[in-house]
Amino acid sequence: MPPLVKICGLTTPQAVDDAIRLGATHIGLVHYEPSQRHVDLKTAAELRKRAGSRVKVALLLVNASQQLTGDALGTVRPDIVQFHGSETPEWLAVVKRLVPAEIWKAVGIKDAGTLERMQKYRGIADRILFDAPAAALPGGTGTRFDWSLLKNHRHSMDWGIAGGLTPDNVAQAIAETGAPLVDVSSGVESAPGVKDVDKVAAFLKAVAAC
Numbered sequence: 001m002p003p004l005v006k007i008c009g010l011t012t013p014q015a016v017d018d019a020i021r022l023g024a025t026h027i028g029l030v031h032y033e034p035s036q037r038h039v040d041l042k043t044a045a046e047l048r049k050r051a052g053s054r055v056k057v058a059l060l061l062v063n064a065s066q067q068l069t070g071d072a073l074g075t076v077r078p079d080i081v082q083f084h085g086s087e088t089p090e091w092l093a094v095v096k097r098l099v100p101a102e103i104w105k106a107v108g109i110k111d112a113g114t115l116e117r118m119q120k121y122r123g124i125a126d127r128i129l130f131d132a133p134a135a136a137l138p139g140g141t142g143t144r145f146d147w148s149l150l151k152n153h154r155h156s157m158d159w160g161i162a163g164g165l166t167p168d169n170v171a172q173a174i175a176e177t178g179a180p181l182v183d184v185s186s187g188v189e190s191a192p193g194v195k196d197v198d199k200v201a202a203f204l205k206a207v208a209a210c
């Protein structure tokens with residue numbers, strides 16, 4: 001079975017409809033003001049509603065306060081909360097107890113030590129998303145990590161990969177890592193925050209062929 005596909009950083013109803021029509025299994029909405037893909041909570045709730053049950057919807061937060069996390073989850077009611085900052089396992093466990101959503105943790109993978117350090121999320125996060133290490137922003141940077149770090153790794157949690165994936169390299173990334181889920185944002189854009197329907201189609205076609 002081909003990997004699951006999350007198209008992240010959607011900002012418009014058209015982009016949501018396109019991603020779903022073309023076969024994405026997940027979409028991501030970024031609520032983080034410094035991001036060029038930031039959507040306010042009202043917009044995020046509208047996009048979430050539009051997606052309905054056609055696809056799983058992830059809401060991305062980065063080191064959000066308790067207040068903002070509560071407001072965001074209460075307003076948007078996502079299927080998944082994707083924590084993309086330096087949130088602790090303890091905080092994720094609190095959120096997990098309070099909301100009926102899957103908890104995902106993005107982890108910037110630098111070296112084999114990352115694979116040890118992320119074990120602290122075991123039993124708490126429902127999925128680990130391996131991404132490139134944080135740069136100016138913690139995600140959506142179009143940067144790849146060293147896929148060979150995951151070669152032959154025995155995963156103890158559900159997982160996926162992100163970071164610098166494109167229609168041209170996603171098949172190789174899947175072949176090298178065996179990822180059960182791939183996540184893309186800038187690799188299917190014509191400009192930061194603007195999804196390109198042809199690139200989204202090409203990405204999904206490349207994954208479907210795996």
Ligand SMILES: O=C(O)c1ccccc1NCC(=O)[C@H](O)[C@H](O)COP(=O)(O)O
Pocket residue numbers: 008009028030032035036037038060062084131137138139140141142143162163164165183184185186187
């Ligand atoms: O997309 C953003 O702007 C963003 C900002 C801050 C935190 C996370 C963000 N995106 C998270 C994602 O899940 C991206 O899809 C992932 O980092 C891969 O991005 P890209 O390398 O552009 O495909």
